[in-house]
Amino acid sequence: MVTLDNIKVAHIRISPFIHRTPIQTCKSLNKLTGAKLYFKCDNFQKAGSFKIRGATNTVLQLSPEELMRGVITTSSGNHGAALALAATRQGANVQVIMPHNSSQIKVQNVERYGGKIIYCEPNHESRESTLIQMVEKTSAIVVHPYNDERIVAGQGTAAKELLEDISALDAIISPVSGGGLLSGTLLAAKGMNPNIKVYGAEPIEADDAYRSLQERKIVPNKTVDTIADGLRAQIGTITFPIIQELVDEIIPVSEEAIIDSMRMIWERLKIMVEPSSSIVLGALLGKKGLFNNKKVGLILSGGNVDLDNIPW
């Protein structure tokens, strides 16, 4: 079981290799929402997303022998790019299995950081079978994008930084996909402040976490037809129990709200966030009553936008 102490140790371990990202505020969005918003800008993080936190925490715990064998992962892109950066920095080869319909910028990101891409079909089964094949062939070490305690501890450092900078938060909203970021956020935030509320923001079009909570067991996504391409993964066996125990609510968000909030952040904060990030503002706007007059931290998880496919 991951603890706040694991997150603290992870933070010390990875700090030389990551940015301490800034917190941004916006008067006009405060006015619009009736809340005080604190955006944790991991869109400015190395390799463009929070994923470098967990990837670095994991890679730095591999033995020299493991690094020699190289690492491999399945990823819609951001974890792949992050792992490529984290592992090549330690001299390891990196293979990244990606759906062939991944956005161009995410493909370029993986390649920029030295990762070798292995394409698969855009579904869970193809990803997993390709992974098994490649591990048999190359004996590379699998670094799972989220279902790994080292990853969870690493991702928790974003919320830790947020609460160190803004201690009096009433609530935090994090995106949820495979659950690495949300479970890390829950452990960090509730560990540092037992009274804080923590919410997950999930696309209605990929709502396995929401339904899994309702059914008290992991159920698969029915669709992954969401523009939030970082939020199409299936909740994990390690992350789900943490979320089930600690989360206050998973807020389902429509595609329209994801896109509207993305545009709003671009226009008002003047920063680039991907739809998988803007969903946290979409969640807040859909549940304004819950956050009225509250101080709310919103984790902007990444900024790797495909500028050839802007959704308006």
Next chain:
Amino acid sequence: MVTLDNIKVAHIRISPFIHRTPIQTCKSLNKLTGAKLYFKCDNFQKAGSFKIRGATNTVLQLSPEELMRGVITTSSGNHGAALALAATRQGANVQVIMPHNSSQIKVQNVERYGGKIIYCEPNHESRESTLIQMVEKTSAIVVHPYNDERIVAGQGTAAKELLEDISALDAIISPVSGGGLLSGTLLAAKGMNPNIKVYGAEPIEADDAYRSLQERKIVPNKTVDTIADGLRAQIGTITFPIIQELVDEIIPVSEEAIIDSMRMIWERLKIMVEPSSSIVLGALLGKKGLFNNKKVGLILSGGNVDLDNIPW
């Protein structure tokens, strides 16, 4: 004649009302350009651009009687929004004369800050005649967007902050339109460090400053057919002599280079800048030899992008 002391006094005067904007760096752009780049992010400034600096410096020097009469300006938008914010904060009415083809976001910005918009034709003559008419009618005080010493002193505070934060710069690149920002930058930068090089970046499609320098007198724009909608103004009688005396070079930049550099900044820095800002990177990329291994400050003047008209 504006001096560094005027800029220092302006800075003290306006500091409570503006953001001290951050400096951003980007390893991948350093690698690409062969220079060390320091981006001064006035795209994060209040009302979305550097214009609040000069507008605030001017409004704070108006008498109570002048404030009662209200203020008026011609503007492609950013100065209008800034003046609206600066003047309504002091209880003054604000009228803004804008071309009817101004981008929607700039119109909204002026309205958001309480300015009343008066539309005119998109040419210099119509703007000026509308201004004269409205001043006769309302006796409002004209706050010119750039051809005013108070404006020049205010705009110079951006470069002052930049050099306070990064003292060892070899060069600064600023956009040039009417010349308020460039002349203020020149006075601040050369005043603080006589050895620093200062360059203006100007669209080839609105190159009156470049040609005026060549001809040693103010000549009009031949075209203003540029996507950089903040850079279509005519160089001023107050700003031109300062530029003529102090600037190292005006670098003309193509539309293609403006657009490419805008996309590059969005993708790499993860921040929103308008084309009138990204032109500084376009200028640097077109003259790489000039900046090789140099520490270069780039003033990102604004972030008010029309997201319905992204140019790629």
